[in-house]
Amino acid sequence: MKNGLGEGETGRKGDWERRKKLKIKTHEDLDVYQLAFDAAMEIYELSKRFPVEEKYSLTDQIRRSSRSVCANLAEAWRKRRYKAAFLAKLNDCEAEAAETQVWIKFAVKCGYLKGISGRKLYETYNQILGSLVKMINTPDNWTL
Numbered sequence: 001m002k003n004g005l006g007e008g009e010t011g012r013k014g015d016w017e018r019r020k021k022l023k024i025k026t027h028e029d030l031d032v033y034q035l036a037f038d039a040a041m042e043i044y045e046l047s048k049r050f051p052v053e054e055k056y057s058l059t060d061q062i063r064r065s066s067r068s069v070c071a072n073l074a075e076a077w078r079k080r081r082y083k084a085a086f087l088a089k090l091n092d093c094e095a096e097a098a099e100t101q102v103w104i105k106f107a108v109k110c111g112y113l114k115g116i117s118g119r120k121l122y123e124t125y126n127q128i129l130g131s132l133v134k135m136i137n138t139p140d141n142w143t144l
Helices: 012-022 031-047 052-078 083-109 115-137
Strands: none
Touching (some): 031 083, 031 115, 083 115
8 A cells, every 4th residue: 555554664763754754744644544445436426325214323324433433543544652542552453443344244144235235335445454463463564
């Protein structure tokens, strides 16, 4: 990936140089944030077709958890000065992404999402989770 979440240097200085070169200045510059935001918007559009009786259970929950991935990532980015706080927010991101996957599975099983759409979204959240786990496993590359 272009922003330091992919393969390559793992040392703090090397990663910092790469981030500086790639101009990652805010959470919105992270590929994982962009992927999560786009997925949340796709979920929003698809969930407009969910039945009215699911409004307070499935529809609100899948929208909330998908948006929460982005919100927690933004908070994590701003808490980079403190490793423990940074990791706690990334863990929240990871939990919300996994929760979103559960809601996706329910939407598919209930017939509200087509299997192809559900599999695509589920795989997108697998990518998001992979990126988050990489960040969690190398916090020194991200903290200030």
